[in-house]
Amino acid sequence: MKAIKQSGLILFLIGLTLFTGTIFTGSFSLTSVEFDSFIKEKNYKNELIKEELQNAVVTTEPLNIFEFSSRVRKAYKVSNDHYEALIKKYDSEKNWTKKGEQYQYKIYGKPHSLSFELAKKAGLGFAAESPVLMWLLTFGLGIIGALLFIIPDVILLGKPGIKNNGIFLNAATNRGWIGWFAFVFLVGFYILLYFYPDFIVNWVYLVDPISQKLNGGNASQWFLYGFLYCTVMTVMAVRMYIKYRHNKYQILRTTSVLFFQIVFAFLIPEILVRFEKPWYDFKNAFPLDYDFFFKWNLDELLSSGGFGLFILVWGVVLTVVVVPVMVYFFGKRWYCSWVCGCGGLAETLGDPYRQLSSKTLLSWKAERIIIHSVLIFVLVMTGFALYTFFSGADQVLGIRTQTIQDIYGFLIGSIFAGVIGTGFYPIFGNRVWCRFGCPLAAYLGFIQRFKSRFRITTNGGQCISCGNCSTYCEQGIDVRAYAQKGENIVRSSCVGCGICSAVCPRGVLKLENGPEKGRINPTDVLLGNDVDLMELVNDK
Amino acid sequence: MEHIVIIGNGISGVTAARHIRKNSDKEITIVSAETDYFFSRTALMYVYMGHMKFEHTQPYESWFWKKNRINLKKGFVSKVHSNTNEIEFNDGEKLSYSKLIIATGSKPNKFGWPGQDLNGVMGMYHKQDLENLEKYAPNNSVCKRAVIVGGGLIGIELAEMLHSRDIPVTFLVREKSFWSGVLPKEESAMINKEITDVHIDLRLGVNLKEIKADKNGNVKSIIIAETNEEIECTVVGLTAGVSPNVDFLKNSDLEIGRGVKVNRFLETNIENIYAIGDCAEQHEAIGQRRPIEAVWYTGRMMGETVAQTICGNKIEYKPGHWFNSAKFIDIEYQTYGWVWAEPKENEARFYWEHESGKKCIHINYDKNTGEFIGINAFGIRMRHDFFDKVLTEKNSVNYVLEHLADANFDPEFYKLHESEIVAKFNQENNTNIQLKKKSWARIFSA
Numbered sequence: 001m002k003a004i005k006q007s008g009l010i011l012f013l014i015g016l017t018l019f020t021g022t023i024f025t026g027s028f029s030l031t032s033v034e035f036d037s038f039i040k041e042k043n044y045k046n047e048l049i050k051e052e053l054q055n056a057v058v059t060t061e062p063l064n065i066f067e068f069s070s071r072v073r074k075a076y077k078v079s080n081d082h083y084e085a086l087i088k089k090y091d092s093e094k095n096w097t098k099k100g101e102q103y104q105y106k107i108y109g110k111p112h113s114l115s116f117e118l119a120k121k122a123g124l125g126f127a128a129e130s131p132v133l134m135w136l137l138t139f140g141l142g143i144i145g146a147l148l149f150i151i152p153d154v155i156l157l158g159k160p161g162i163k164n165n166g167i168f169l170n171a172a173t174n175r176g177w178i179g180w181f182a183f184v185f186l187v188g189f190y191i192l193l194y195f196y197p198d199f200i201v202n203w204v205y206l207v208d209p210i211s212q213k214l215n216g217g218n219a220s221q222w223f224l225y226g227f228l229y230c231t232v233m234t235v236m237a238v239r240m241y242i243k244y245r246h247n248k249y250q251i252l253r254t255t256s257v258l259f260f261q262i263v264f265a266f267l268i269p270e271i272l273v274r275f276e277k278p279w280y281d282f283k284n285a286f287p288l289d290y291d292f293f294f295k296w297n298l299d300e301l302l303s304s305g306g307f308g309l310f311i312l313v314w315g316v317v318l319t320v321v322v323v324p325v326m327v328y329f330f331g332k333r334w335y336c337s338w339v340c341g342c343g344g345l346a347e348t349l350g351d352p353y354r355q356l357s358s359k360t361l362l363s364w365k366a367e368r369i370i371i372h373s374v375l376i377f378v379l380v381m382t383g384f385a386l387y388t389f390f391s392g393a394d395q396v397l398g399i400r401t402q403t404i405q406d407i408y409g410f411l412i413g414s415i416f417a418g419v420i421g422t423g424f425y426p427i428f429g430n431r432v433w434c435r436f437g438c439p440l441a442a443y444l445g446f447i448q449r450f451k452s453r454f455r456i457t458t459n460g461g462q463c464i465s466c467g468n469c470s471t472y473c474e475q476g477i478d479v480r481a482y483a484q485k486g487e488n489i490v491r492s493s494c495v496g497c498g499i500c501s502a503v504c505p506r507g508v509l510k511l512e513n514g515p516e517k518g519r520i521n522p523t524d525v526l527l528g529n530d531v532d533l534m535e536l537v538n539d540k
Numbered sequence: 541m542e543h544i545v546i547i548g549n550g551i552s553g554v555t556a557a558r559h560i561r562k563n564s565d566k567e568i569t570i571v572s573a574e575t576d577y578f579f580s581r582t583a584l585m586y587v588y589m590g591h592m593k594f595e596h597t598q599p600y601e602s603w604f605w606k607k608n609r610i611n612l613k614k615g616f617v618s619k620v621h622s623n624t625n626e627i628e629f630n631d632g633e634k635l636s637y638s639k640l641i642i643a644t645g646s647k648p649n650k651f652g653w654p655g656q657d658l659n660g661v662m663g664m665y666h667k668q669d670l671e672n673l674e675k676y677a678p679n680n681s682v683c684k685r686a687v688i689v690g691g692g693l694i695g696i697e698l699a700e701m702l703h704s705r706d707i708p709v710t711f712l713v714r715e716k717s718f719w720s721g722v723l724p725k726e727e728s729a730m731i732n733k734e735i736t737d738v739h740i741d742l743r744l745g746v747n748l749k750e751i752k753a754d755k756n757g758n759v760k761s762i763i764i765a766e767t768n769e770e771i772e773c774t775v776v777g778l779t780a781g782v783s784p785n786v787d788f789l790k791n792s793d794l795e796i797g798r799g800v801k802v803n804r805f806l807e808t809n810i811e812n813i814y815a816i817g818d819c820a821e822q823h824e825a826i827g828q829r830r831p832i833e834a835v836w837y838t839g840r841m842m843g844e845t846v847a848q849t850i851c852g853n854k855i856e857y858k859p860g861h862w863f864n865s866a867k868f869i870d871i872e873y874q875t876y877g878w879v880w881a882e883p884k885e886n887e888a889r890f891y892w893e894h895e896s897g898k899k900c901i902h903i904n905y906d907k908n909t910g911e912f913i914g915i916n917a918f919g920i921r922m923r924h925d926f927f928d929k930v931l932t933e934k935n936s937v938n939y940v941l942e943h944l945a946d947a948n949f950d951p952e953f954y955k956l957h958e959s960e961i962v963a964k965f966n967q968e969n970n971t972n973i974q975l976k977k978k979s980w981a982r983i984f985s986a
Contacts (some may be wrong), residue, residue: 162871166590460924466583505867507921530858
């Protein structure tokens, strides 16, 4: 069994190495025919960019992706610099007509996105030409290797039960070198995905065949991300099924998040695209889905007929009615650890890292400040967006709506939710985004704290303060602080993953939905002691 | 201002300190030789097993003590001078107190076995024992085999610990079946099986004769008394129970039995000195309890109680209904009320075991009146509130079975066995008890 596990690890590492190495393979150039059709699609009004780009990418030289990207970005810069200079010149000459004319010649969008688009058409080499074979060597080996590594645990972990042996003695799960390596890899991945999509264009080629089958078109980096997300979650869900096979709550919860990710976040939106409907994830509620009320999204929905209108109404009803009502009955867990994609990744890929979240009072304070700031940010931004949508004015109080949206998208949408939120799993635990950043979690948290039937019941006086519950709380809740006082746990941040209850050696904790009365039960003297003393101390 | 000095920073001493602080402004000092900060002793096993780091076993962050004005003093108390109201440390330093609480807990028993002080022989009680174990049994190449002597809760925990690092373990148990002085034979048999299922070499009904040393004074092997069998090993765990840690009081004026003798107010024979937790011995046992109770929960209760007395609200130590819990490798155990190893004369039993052999319940009730006396639950979690109320209200066994759904505390979606249990009881006793649906109204009327 150990041999199978080890060969699995080797296969996985080979797959991972090939996957990473794929970035550096292939060459990129366009024929003039391909180039012309691209320019036609783009409908540029300026000749300079056409000329510059043509010089850059129509070549017989074997350019790798980095050289290719650098040439495209240079062409972009040369062209834009030229027109910037003209704008400046006409500005100083106070020639407003001429100045105004120049703006149409500027190229908008990110240079790396332009480079990605071109590279997606320019690729030659293994990834672009034999995507199926290369998919098998990267994804295929990775998946098979990971499964071979995981499945022997059915035997190796021993009989069903909590098997956390060695977690803090392992370099992968105790911030050792493997953890730091995983951290660098994940952070690197997110930086490439969000900011340098052209550099990972070869990865995108690998999933083109799948994309064509699903939505009829070639893949974008977001399709790649969606596919990878589902793959990683599925493989790591197998690990969850094995690790918690004695615990039906965990089995059902894992199945649920996996289902919602694959069907709602991946398949349905891609199939919608195939039928020329807007890409939409029906479970992704505002304000986690922060651009729902952006003008471009509202415009797109309103121009998509009855179906677009349905999405618009559903999106509003989901946030305003469905989410709070469900939180009232079941706690925020129904969303955060049964439905949500971010939660889904955290509970599968992130599960090996849950013990790394900080439980200090200081981090609780930081958490409350940060997550509520993000909530305020998203609400203000949405206010701006709606004002812009209804009034048509592109700025409010002298601040451009677009600027605020860009800042949020960069700081929160990309850096916080992606680079930090997932990249930091191996260092700060698996719910970094959910705990410190997610504005939806903050909203659900208010309801859970003040108006909900959910609580984690503490079983009378049975707690022995061992600390397993606190250690394995991914949200950094000091569960023991409540349990050892005989107090139920009612915390806005609790996502109801149920692991505290699972790891408790004395059967002290139970996630329950019950009457609101008695949900919060401050105690000083615990059950089991003198009844008179309990009354004396607890009832004063 | 009164100065309350507490010797011992375990659950009893720390609970007392917390409650004294809640109720007063008295100066409080906790003295310990073992660690700087309070930690959960019962969690030491998880540190060795890699489930947690030692810092995770500390329930309070280090700022807690300063914020609550609880002084922490590290030092080993060697004498108590009750005539001058002072304690003396082994370096000669003295500290005076207005009131003294002795909460020094237990120490592992050693019964004078030859070789019991060799290198590699250890208990599993103090933090130092953990460090020792890490030194002598870091892995299975350094420690080829360990032998554990004594079949109680700490013994099985130590076995599980060593097993987690794939170290072969031989487990010597004096009784004919594991913990059979406490557990009825069915439960005891279930745990025997749990132990052997993970390939721990369980030897029942045997005693240790001696521990042999190699030329460097390290453990080499042990000899079993009954068979003279020699078992080679490099580590010996002595887990044959614990006794009150009161040796340092032997020459004081305090009345010492096995522990520090206390009355129901937890007062010793000397005014202003109290004793709580494992080291306290009641003059008269309370109810069916033992005079010395080395249990986490009772230590905590005594701490809660003595704090009241010290803060002017003199109150008897009057523990409520007995409860306890443990985990035997993968099988959780909870008990409420009394289920003796052997039924008493007026008692009848009902036992149900799941086909997996990993779950059971054992109910003890009065065969004449039907009054519920206690329950053992293995592999099934039960609600403390429910059974506390049942015991207080002296409900019948029939009532308990009818309301088993209210009593269950397993996580959501777990397979429940209540109807099977009730059916078995009905069949055995010719009754017609109907299981009631779980009711929040009843659960919360507690």
